[in-house]
Amino acid sequence: QKEVEQNSGPLSVPEGAIASLNCTYSDRGSQSFFWYRQYSGKSPELIMSIYSNGDKEDGRFTAQLNKASQYVSLLIRDSQPSDSATYLCAVASNTGKLIFGQGTTLQVKP
Amino acid sequence: NAGVMQNPRHLVRRRGQEARLRCSPMKGHSHVYWYRQLPEEGLKFMVYLQKENIIDESGMPKERFSAEFPKEGPSILRIQQVVRGDSAAYFCASSQGAANEKLFFGSGTQLSVL
Numbered sequence: 582q583k584e585v586e587q588n589s590g591p592l593s594v595p596e597g598a599i600a601s602l603n604c605t606y607s608d609r610g611s612q613s614f615f616w617y618r619q620y621s622g623k624s625p626e627l628i629m630s631i632y633s634n635g636d637k638e639d640g641r642f643t644a645q646l647n648k649a650s651q652y653v654s655l656l657i658r659d660s661q662p663s664d665s666a667t668y669l670c671a672v673a674s675n676t677g678k679l680i681f682g683q684g685t686t687l688q689v690k691p
Numbered sequence: 692n693a694g695v696m697q698n699p700r701h702l703v704r705r706r707g708q709e710a711r712l713r714c715s716p717m718k719g720h721s722h723v724y725w726y727r728q729l730p731e732e733g734l735k736f737m738v739y740l741q742k743e744n745i746i747d748e749s750g751m752p753k754e755r756f757s758a759e760f761p762k763e764g765p766s767i768l769r770i771q772q773v774v775r776g777d778s779a780a781y782f783c784a785s786s787q788g789a790a791n792e793k794l795f796f797g798s799g800t801q802l803s804v805l
Binding site: 587615623624625626627630669671676677678679680681682683684 | 722724726732733734735736739746747749750782784789792793794795796797798799
């Protein structure tokens with residue numbers, strides 16, 4: 582079992598729709614969770630961090646965490662073509678390193 | 692506003708040569724992480740360092756790869772006797788503190804082995 586798992590996609594949504602990206606992790610002791618966005622040929626950039634169960638909203642982005650189910654998700658409302666990218670879920674280990682999933686490619690079609 | 696600086700952006704080496712990748716963390720950051728990314732794949736952790744200390748090297752291949760973060764100067768990822776399978780994008784990231792801190796990434800070094 583991979584430590585952090587994501588569906589590689591591609592996930593295709595029409596412009597203006599809600600995109601839902603999902604991630605599961607194996608280490609029940611993990612406490613910190615992050616979503617990064619990576620455009621093709623570029624470096625990852627941090628979008629959201631979440632540490633407590635529940636929802637955390639930032640503009641059009643909402644991160645959701647359920648530690649009991651070991652599940653993290655990212656919702657993007659009013660999706661725009663500029664949101665088309667690969668979204669990486671990352672989980673902090675007990676040594677401090679971040680473990681990344683393989684990423685989900687999102688395509689937002691005009 | 693200097694972010695994480697990596698150089699070179701592109702590095703071409705022939706098989707058997709050495710590759711040296713450099714990373715200067717953001718100002719005020721003392722924790723450095725190296726990741727490798729192959730095309731269409733996620734980021735694979737390699738090593739986590741603080742000044743003069745290796746904290747976690749569980750992702751480093753046992754041979755040919757080494758990393759350091761000296762008291763003065765940038766962090767260096769060194770690959771000896773490169774092979775074609777070493778071709779990848781190598782990303783450096785830094786954070787202000789340890790464990791659970793947000794990472795900020797450099798632009799990466801694309802290593803091509805001929």
